[in-house]
Amino acid sequence: MKYNPLTAEHLKNLQAMVAADRISTGASNLDLHSQDQSQHTAVRPEVVIWPMDRSEVSGIVRYANQNLIPVTGWGSGSSLEGNPIPVQKGIVLDFSQMNRIVAIREEDFQADVEPGVIYQDLNAKLRHKGLFFAPDPGARATLGGIIANNSSGTTTVRYGATKEHILRLTVVLASGEIIEMGTRASKTSSGYDLIHLFVGSEGTLGIVVAATVHLVGLPVEFSAAIVNFPDIQAAGKTVFKIMRSGFDPAALEILDPECVKLINKEKGFNLDISPTLFMEFHGPSKEQLAANMEIVLEVCKEEEGKLFQTGIGRAERNRLFEARHQLGEMIPRNHTGCKTMVVDVAVPISAYPEMIAFARAEADQTGIPAYIFSHSGDGNLHVVFAGKKGDKKEWATLDQVNEHMVYKALSLDGTATGEHGIGLGKRKYMQAEHGRSLEWMKKVKDLFDPNHILNPGKMFP
Amino acid sequence: MKYNPLTAEHLKNLQAMVAADRISTGASNLDLHSQDQSQHTAVRPEVVIWPMDRSEVSGIVRYANQNLIPVTGWGSGSSLEGNPIPVQKGIVLDFSQMNRIVAIREEDFQADVEPGVIYQDLNAKLRHKGLFFAPDPGARATLGGIIANNSSGTTTVRYGATKEHILRLTVVLASGEIIEMGTRASKTSSGYDLIHLFVGSEGTLGIVVAATVHLVGLPVEFSAAIVNFPDIQAAGKTVFKIMRSGFDPAALEILDPECVKLINKEKGFNLDISPTLFMEFHGPSKEQLAANMEIVLEVCKEEEGKLFQTGIGRAERNRLFEARHQLGEMIPRNHTGCKTMVVDVAVPISAYPEMIAFARAEADQTGIPAYIFSHSGDGNLHVVFAGKKGDKKEWATLDQVNEHMVYKALSLDGTATGEHGIGLGKRKYMQAEHGRSLEWMKKVKDLFDPNHILNPGKMFP
Numbered sequence: 001m002k003y004n005p006l007t008a009e010h011l012k013n014l015q016a017m018v019a020a021d022r023i024s025t026g027a028s029n030l031d032l033h034s035q036d037q038s039q040h041t042a043v044r045p046e047v048v049i050w051p052m053d054r055s056e057v058s059g060i061v062r063y064a065n066q067n068l069i070p071v072t073g074w075g076s077g078s079s080l081e082g083n084p085i086p087v088q089k090g091i092v093l094d095f096s097q098m099n100r101i102v103a104i105r106e107e108d109f110q111a112d113v114e115p116g117v118i119y120q121d122l123n124a125k126l127r128h129k130g131l132f133f134a135p136d137p138g139a140r141a142t143l144g145g146i147i148a149n150n151s152s153g154t155t156t157v158r159y160g161a162t163k164e165h166i167l168r169l170t171v172v173l174a175s176g177e178i179i180e181m182g183t184r185a186s187k188t189s190s191g192y193d194l195i196h197l198f199v200g201s202e203g204t205l206g207i208v209v210a211a212t213v214h215l216v217g218l219p220v221e222f223s224a225a226i227v228n229f230p231d232i233q234a235a236g237k238t239v240f241k242i243m244r245s246g247f248d249p250a251a252l253e254i255l256d257p258e259c260v261k262l263i264n265k266e267k268g269f270n271l272d273i274s275p276t277l278f279m280e281f282h283g284p285s286k287e288q289l290a291a292n293m294e295i296v297l298e299v300c301k302e303e304e305g306k307l308f309q310t311g312i313g314r315a316e317r318n319r320l321f322e323a324r325h326q327l328g329e330m331i332p333r334n335h336t337g338c339k340t341m342v343v344d345v346a347v348p349i350s351a352y353p354e355m356i357a358f359a360r361a362e363a364d365q366t367g368i369p370a371y372i373f374s375h376s377g378d379g380n381l382h383v384v385f386a387g388k389k390g391d392k393k394e395w396a397t398l399d400q401v402n403e404h405m406v407y408k409a410l411s412l413d414g415t416a417t418g419e420h421g422i423g424l425g426k427r428k429y430m431q432a433e434h435g436r437s438l439e440w441m442k443k444v445k446d447l448f449d450p451n452h453i454l455n456p457g458k459m460f461p
Numbered sequence: 462m463k464y465n466p467l468t469a470e471h472l473k474n475l476q477a478m479v480a481a482d483r484i485s486t487g488a489s490n491l492d493l494h495s496q497d498q499s500q501h502t503a504v505r506p507e508v509v510i511w512p513m514d515r516s517e518v519s520g521i522v523r524y525a526n527q528n529l530i531p532v533t534g535w536g537s538g539s540s541l542e543g544n545p546i547p548v549q550k551g552i553v554l555d556f557s558q559m560n561r562i563v564a565i566r567e568e569d570f571q572a573d574v575e576p577g578v579i580y581q582d583l584n585a586k587l588r589h590k591g592l593f594f595a596p597d598p599g600a601r602a603t604l605g606g607i608i609a610n611n612s613s614g615t616t617t618v619r620y621g622a623t624k625e626h627i628l629r630l631t632v633v634l635a636s637g638e639i640i641e642m643g644t645r646a647s648k649t650s651s652g653y654d655l656i657h658l659f660v661g662s663e664g665t666l667g668i669v670v671a672a673t674v675h676l677v678g679l680p681v682e683f684s685a686a687i688v689n690f691p692d693i694q695a696a697g698k699t700v701f702k703i704m705r706s707g708f709d710p711a712a713l714e715i716l717d718p719e720c721v722k723l724i725n726k727e728k729g730f731n732l733d734i735s736p737t738l739f740m741e742f743h744g745p746s747k748e749q750l751a752a753n754m755e756i757v758l759e760v761c762k763e764e765e766g767k768l769f770q771t772g773i774g775r776a777e778r779n780r781l782f783e784a785r786h787q788l789g790e791m792i793p794r795n796h797t798g799c800k801t802m803v804v805d806v807a808v809p810i811s812a813y814p815e816m817i818a819f820a821r822a823e824a825d826q827t828g829i830p831a832y833i834f835s836h837s838g839d840g841n842l843h844v845v846f847a848g849k850k851g852d853k854k855e856w857a858t859l860d861q862v863n864e865h866m867v868y869k870a871l872s873l874d875g876t877a878t879g880e881h882g883i884g885l886g887k888r889k890y891m892q893a894e895h896g897r898s899l900e901w902m903k904k905v906k907d908l909f910d911p912n913h914i915l916n917p918g919k920m921f922p
Binding site for chain 2: 041105107108110112130131149150151152156160162163164177178179180183184186187188189190191192193194196197199200201205214217218219220221240243244245246247248282283284287288291292295297346347348349350351359378379380381409413414415416417418419420421426429430433434435436437438440441443444445447459
């Protein structure tokens with residue numbers, strides 16, 4: 001596709017659509033919208049606009065479509081695969097001004113939100129109502145970004161990914177047309193499921209301007225445990241047994257020895273340097289969670305698991321899981337002069353030990369510091385590499401290692417991305433993963449966005 | 462669309478594609494494939510074919526597309542909205558010969574199945590592995606039908622509808638092209654979610670020839686309780702409280718007084734003739750379920766709920782829930798000379814008492830026997846009417862009542878169908894429910910099936 005560069009006349013016309021303080025071509029604003037949290041190269045948009053409502057979005061997108069100007073949605077820039085980098089320049093729509101929680105329908109387990117709402121802010125508002133939005137991607141992500149990416153996180157094993165929590169969507173299509181999809185009923189068999197087409201489409205089919213999200217009752221009580229295992233096979237087998245047990249784990253995170261070293265150092269733990277399982281459970285009372293934990297620990301023992309600590313109750317669980325949740329900050333802190341690259345693949349859970357072993361062998365070959373951790377109940381594995389900033393050779397090596405891991409995951413019937421999306425980094429694997437159905441994804445793209453103005457350069461090879 | 466009637470030459474060509482005993486134009490076979498379990502008018506296909514594999518399906522569909530002959534998939538004929546009635550005649554593909562369970566991947570919580578597998582047969586095979594396929598539509602439905610319909614049932618409140626349990630699909634498109642979608646990883650953020658487009662599309666976008674379904678660990682223990690409430694508001698409020706409690710109910714079924722009368726009569730129960738809640742819970746031990754039940758019953762008491770009986774353990778739960786599960790048979794048995802019509806709508810759960818009250822008032826006006834029961838945790842309500850066979854006036858009244866209930870549900874932000882699908886009966890509400898997004902459903906239909914040969918006359922008004 002050929003796009004038009006933004007002319008002075010385009011800019012004048014766009015300026016007429018929004019208040020003067022909500023459109024900018026200033027260098028710092030362009031820079032702030034040129035890159036996400038990934039290692040991908042920054043590209044500045046030509047203009048940043050902060051829309052206030054759906055009709056502004058509609059007007060801007062319609063104009064962009066008529067003039068072949070790219071439009072890329074922007075949440076908080078926390079993506080990890082270059083998903084919102086405006087590689088074809090044009091317009092970035094920053095949704096931080098459309099961040100109202102329009103309604104909380106406590107008795108329906110629902111909230112109506114604008115795309116710029118930060119999910120932690122939503123959950124803070126919901127807390128005293130005893131509810132929460134379950135997907136937990138970790139970063140300070142917006143609902144719009146979470147929906148565009150079908151985000152998930154540590155508790156997805158219990159509560160599901162974003163796509164399981166979206167009841168209604170209002171989307172601006174490439175033509176500027178606004179369509180509403182879905183129902184406030186919690187289930188439906190009416191018509192084609194267009195919502196799931198937009199969830200995870202990374203802003204390439206339409207731009208979400210409103211959503212009704214499904215909420216979950218806050219757990220009454222929490223428990224957690226940290227258990228060392230002699231090897232990854234034993235840890236993997238334990239995960240399988242716990243998944244089948246009926247205890248409905250809220251998180252099953254396996255950390256590799258390198259992660260454990262870091263945690264011992266930073267948190268003063270004295271964990272064995274071996275694969276370590278962080279478990280979390282939610283339940284109606286401390287007594288029940290404690291009773292269940294005894295059985296879970298028996299299961300761990302069957303596989304030679306060695307208990308480090310259990311924590312019953314919210315404070316205790318927080319204390320134990322803090323170590324897991326701070327891992328993302330510990331790694332860069334311990335590798336100054338480095339930038340991180342995060343591998344994100346998922347495999348069937350039986351293939352999980354093989355995938356981990358492969359990842360470790362690949363990482364060791366590079367000599368580059370690498371930390372493997374995983375949402376193991378979902379078979380979703382991350383490797384965080386700390387590559388030297390500006391070291392082209394090292395980063396070329398990392399690209400290669402990433403590629404090896406993706407092809408290994410695909411060979412195990414897995415996916416190139418469990419939760420970070422395709423963005424820029426995973427486009428080259430789309431053909432290998434999807435085969436002929438990729439052609440149908442392209443046809444769907446052509447149907448909804450014939451001029452390919454929406455987040456161009458993403459998703460497709 | 463204009464279709465071609467099946468000529469002798471078409472038949473000869475189709476006969477060349479399959480073994481002689483797997484194609485029939487015999488009257489009894491045409492009759493058997495002319496009607497589902499609904500009240501909709503029977504229409505005979507012109508030929509029934511029992512394909513054995515995907516390449517046969519592909520060849521037949523390609524030929525049909527080239528010759529503008531309608532093709533309708535057939536599972537077990539248990540639909541309730543005329544979904545598989547071949548209203549434009551042509552070919553019915555009966556999948557009862559494609560009923561192999563190809564693989565059970567216990568350690569991945571997955572099974573690979575052909576579309577003709579009956580879900581109870583799958584679950585019988587899975588039982589000794591400690592796993593089950595969770596969607597439970599009730600009838601002896603096939604996996605293909607369940608997928609086409611996005612079926613659900615009593616336990617959907619805990620385990621989700623069919624769309625939450627499909628990992629991979631192989632589909633024959635209208636052109637005869639075979640595409641595979643999805644991954645065996647339990648989560649993915651890779652590409653557009655085509656699977657959800659096909660799930661619930663009622664065979665109008667493509668024909669499922671294989672699926673990888675997600676399985677769940679069998680509950681270790683079960684509990685149940687039956688509680689009478691003074692009115693529907695109290696019962697509804699209790700449902701909300703239990704949903705938020707963290708006890709994760711496996712079924713929350715409210716039965717109206719008419720259902721209760723029938724159950725008292727047939728099962729020898731002595732329930733008060735008032736709205737009655739059937740609850741089911743799954744958990745790791747009888748002790749825990751008993752402890753939880755005490756708290757649940759406290760919640761019921763707060764709303765003036767009066768306990769009838771509790772049952773802890775599988776046998777006790779089965780005994781209590783038998784009454785609920787046999788309701789579908791009790792109604793016709795108690796109304797000889799009648800045929801049933803089932804209303805199926807869903808609303809946000811706060812709107813549920815209002816919806817019930819409306820349904821009862823509408824039903825009472827008709828004087829026709831009506832039984833209201835509901836998957837109340839999902840806000841999904843059914844009314845079963847027993848209308849006199851052949852009484853045109855009565856059936857015209859029932860059509861009207863159905864329509865009133867659908868518009869009432871839509872006015873409450875609900876859906877025209879919670880789980881039975883659009884089929885023939887709900888087409889006329891598609892515009893009211895979906896508005897402008899219906900146009901996009903039509904465009905998706907045109908993209909995948911430009912000649913509209915797949916299950917024509919369904920889904921769209």
